[in-house]
Amino acid sequence: MTDQRLELEQLAEAGYEYGFTTDLDTDIAPPGLDEGTIRLISAKKNEPDWLLEWRLKALAAWQAMEEPDWAKLEIDPIDYQSISYWAAPKPKPQLESMDEVDPEIREMFDKLGIPLHEQKMLSNVAVDAIVDSVSVTTTFKETLAEAGVIFCSFSEAVNDHPDLVREHLGSVVPVRDNYFAALNSAVFSDGSFCYIPAGVRCPMELSTYFRINSQNTGQFERTLIVAEEGSHVSYLEGCTAPMRDENQLHAAVVELVAKDRAEIKYSTVQNWYPGDENGVGGIYNFVTKRGRAHTDAKISWTQVETGSAITWKYPSVILQGDRSVGEFYSVALSSKRQQADTGTKMVHIGADTTSTIISKGISAGRGQNTYRGLVKTMRSAENARNYTQCDSLLLGKDCGANTIPYIEVKNPTAQVEHEASTSTVGEDQLYYCRQRGMSEEDAMSMIVNGFCREVFDELPMEFAVEAQRLLSVSLEGSVG
Amino acid sequence: MLHVENLTASIGGTQILKGLDLAIGEGEVHAVMGPNGSGKSTLAHALAGREGYELSGRVTLDGADLLDLEPEERAAAGLFMGFQYPVEIPGVNNMYFLRTALNSVRKARGDDEISARDFLGLAREALELVEMKQDFLNRAVNAGFSGGEKKRNEILQMAIMQPRLAVLDETDSGLDIDALRIIASGINSLRGPERSMIVITHYQRLLDYLKPDFVHVLVDGRIVESGDHTLATHLEDHGYADFVNHDLDDVPDRSLSGAAS
Numbered sequence: 001m002t003d004q005r006l007e008l009e010q011l012a013e014a015g016y017e018y019g020f021t022t023d024l025d026t027d028i029a030p031p032g033l034d035e036g037t038i039r040l041i042s043a044k045k046n047e048p049d050w051l052l053e054w055r056l057k058a059l060a061a062w063q064a065m066e067e068p069d070w071a072k073l074e075i076d077p078i079d080y081q082s083i084s085y086w087a088a089p090k091p092k093p094q095l096e097s098m099d100e101v102d103p104e105i106r107e108m109f110d111k112l113g114i115p116l117h118e119q120k121m122l123s124n125v126a127v128d129a130i131v132d133s134v135s136v137t138t139t140f141k142e143t144l145a146e147a148g149v150i151f152c153s154f155s156e157a158v159n160d161h162p163d164l165v166r167e168h169l170g171s172v173v174p175v176r177d178n179y180f181a182a183l184n185s186a187v188f189s190d191g192s193f194c195y196i197p198a199g200v201r202c203p204m205e206l207s208t209y210f211r212i213n214s215q216n217t218g219q220f221e222r223t224l225i226v227a228e229e230g231s232h233v234s235y236l237e238g239c240t241a242p243m244r245d246e247n248q249l250h251a252a253v254v255e256l257v258a259k260d261r262a263e264i265k266y267s268t269v270q271n272w273y274p275g276d277e278n279g280v281g282g283i284y285n286f287v288t289k290r291g292r293a294h295t296d297a298k299i300s301w302t303q304v305e306t307g308s309a310i311t312w313k314y315p316s317v318i319l320q321g322d323r324s325v326g327e328f329y330s331v332a333l334s335s336k337r338q339q340a341d342t343g344t345k346m347v348h349i350g351a352d353t354t355s356t357i358i359s360k361g362i363s364a365g366r367g368q369n370t371y372r373g374l375v376k377t378m379r380s381a382e383n384a385r386n387y388t389q390c391d392s393l394l395l396g397k398d399c400g401a402n403t404i405p406y407i408e409v410k411n412p413t414a415q416v417e418h419e420a421s422t423s424t425v426g427e428d429q430l431y432y433c434r435q436r437g438m439s440e441e442d443a444m445s446m447i448v449n450g451f452c453r454e455v456f457d458e459l460p461m462e463f464a465v466e467a468q469r470l471l472s473v474s475l476e477g478s479v480g
Numbered sequence: 481m482l483h484v485e486n487l488t489a490s491i492g493g494t495q496i497l498k499g500l501d502l503a504i505g506e507g508e509v510h511a512v513m514g515p516n517g518s519g520k521s522t523l524a525h526a527l528a529g530r531e532g533y534e535l536s537g538r539v540t541l542d543g544a545d546l547l548d549l550e551p552e553e554r555a556a557a558g559l560f561m562g563f564q565y566p567v568e569i570p571g572v573n574n575m576y577f578l579r580t581a582l583n584s585v586r587k588a589r590g591d592d593e594i595s596a597r598d599f600l601g602l603a604r605e606a607l608e609l610v611e612m613k614q615d616f617l618n619r620a621v622n623a624g625f626s627g628g629e630k631k632r633n634e635i636l637q638m639a640i641m642q643p644r645l646a647v648l649d650e651t652d653s654g655l656d657i658d659a660l661r662i663i664a665s666g667i668n669s670l671r672g673p674e675r676s677m678i679v680i681t682h683y684q685r686l687l688d689y690l691k692p693d694f695v696h697v698l699v700d701g702r703i704v705e706s707g708d709h710t711l712a713t714h715l716e717d718h719g720y721a722d723f724v725n726h727d728l729d730d731v732p733d734r735s736l737s738g739a740a741s
Contacts, residue, residue: 435555
């Protein structure tokens with residue numbers, strides 16, 4: 001029996017296949033964060049004064065704030081002055097076209113399985129590729145422009161669509177929202193911007209691919225999606241990083257604005273380097289994601305979190321308009337020494353608003369997985385409804401799972417349901433599958449994928465396959 | 481095709497099988513009966529390769545040393561076990577499970593994967609066998625199945641896996657009369673000259689349908705009596721009293737036509 005337990009634990013340990021580094025000539029700022037750093041970033045990006053002022057205000061706010069310690073995470077103190085806040089691959093002179101992507105960067109993305117050449121792209125997906133702090137390319141721009149969709153790097157949007165950016169930046173996640181959001185607001189370097197005009201159904205999936213490459217840098221990107229009335233967009237982000245012995249900081253902010261009757265589906269496959277079995281290295285992932293849903297609008301977050309040493313992330317929906325809908329579907333895997341404190345906030349303001357939360361936490365190795373979720377119905381939220389289901393799966397005896405729901409109901413007509421379960425992959429399940437001829441690894445992967453089924457069903461088709469594969473790889477071990 | 485010699489099995493220091501011998505020929509159906517705790521399920525799990533038992537003795541299936549093999553290797557060698565308590569696997573589509581299972585053993589034997597079309601054909605036939613509708617395949621493996629549905633699913637899996645040797649552990653327990661008839665006729669139609677079966681049961685009823693070639697009585701970890709299907713009738717009438725709490729020498733003489741003891 002003990003052997004079986006051991007094998008289960010080994011199954012959960014896996015190699016990280018994206019741990020390579022690419023030798024890029026990089027423009028990197030010296031470590032440290034003060035007003036000078038902000039001015040440097042802003043100058044590097046030729047930003048307008050209003051944005052510089054916005055950043056400086058954020059820096060002042062951040063400096064006055066305390067790092068939060070309420071999460072169930074054990075983190076070594078972060079020295080914010082030892083991090084470099086600006087790193088960008090230096091563009092190489094190109095003969096044929098200035099728009100061409102640096103071949104080394106292209107090779108890096110090929111290795112990751114993300115082709116940046118449009119003719120090579122099989123699936124109907126437009127990609128914005130971001131290395132360290134800077135967007136290196138965005139595909140299918142013209143095709144999207146024909147539909148009136150703007151999809152570009154954040155920097156370009158600041159230049160080309162300043163009014164749109166200025167109107168919506170910080171409108172969902174204010175500068176002072178939390179410690180990491182304030183930090184991001186001060187130092188964010190780039191990110192993606194996306195605008196869907198009224199009544200338009202975005203003709204393809206939009207995707208941002210984040211890659212941390214440089215050493216001793218943090219990555220601070222910002223994503224802003226504005227869906228005008230009656231529009232529809234599906235968006236996916238993916239992330240990887242090299243294997244390094246030090247912890248690297250990633251503090252992103254994502255803001256979604258869904259106007260009346262608009263629908264935004266935001267999917268994440270997060271596979272930052274998780275660190276090794278002893279907890280050395282790995283990304284510290286502190287992310288603020290929030291959407292505001294206006295009347296009859298719908299915002300749906302789907303996340304598959306398998307990477308990062310630390311995950312601190314609560315994609316949320318403010319259900320502002322009547323009959324607006326918020327959804328959160330999450331799979332979070334913590335193996336090795338990974339710690340995840342993740343969940344969502346659903347804030348019901350409008351009448352007849354509904355939210356659904358399906359969270360699947362998988363703990364393996366010495367991983368710690370905490371679901372933390374808030375469901376809040378304001379006095380104005382007549383007939384608000386929430387359904388929450390939190391399932392935890394434990395693989396092995398040295399891991400842990402916690403479920404911490406917060407429920408605040410201020411309107412007596414609200415209906416809030418919460419269900420939680422904790423289970424283990426039973427030896428009898430593995431035996432049953434093996435008796436039918438499957439290897440232990442295949443059986444484990446099948447059972448865990450089955451556990452996550454309800455969430456994978458929410459992912460766009462091509463990414464559902466990717467997510468299943470990723471989960472299988474993350475669970476692969478030394479058995480057999 | 482199956483030879484079991486002096487098989488012992490212990491769990492946590494307690495010996496359950498105490499030197500069991502059994503020989504099964506091509507296409508034969510053997511019933512194993514016995515009182516609770518006599519070691520029937522242990523025999524099934526020892527053959528299928530469940531972990532946690534200390535085993536000794538020798539078991540060969542078509543000449544291959546079964547005890548040296550992992551459970552999945554035994555499956556590839558043609559062993560199928562029908563579980564007394566089929567396991568639920570939430571979220572895993574029954575059809576996907578079956579196809580993965582079949583392809584796993586095909587791969588292990590060096591065969592190509594079965595095409596989606598051929599598999600569907602196979603699955604349809606299997607469904608008819610256990611009188612289930614197509615949606616049976618689209619549900620999660622055994623999750624929320626009734627007791628009868630779970631057992632039918634085991635027979636459906638057997639029909640798809642086409643094993644050399646099927647070990648059916650109390651496949652008839654907890655079934656109503658109609659389900660028992662369906663299961664029994666399913667098993668009967670899967671009989672053939674190249675498929676042998678060990679049917680573990682408490683009841684005469686299933687054996688009335690199956691008419692096994694041999695019936696064995698397992699008491700306290702050993703086979704104490706073997707005979708043809710009339711032995712089962714005797715047990716139904718008299719219980720196991722004749723065999724329990726007696727040394728083997730004390731088994732009274734009984735007239736059993738065709739008994740192989």
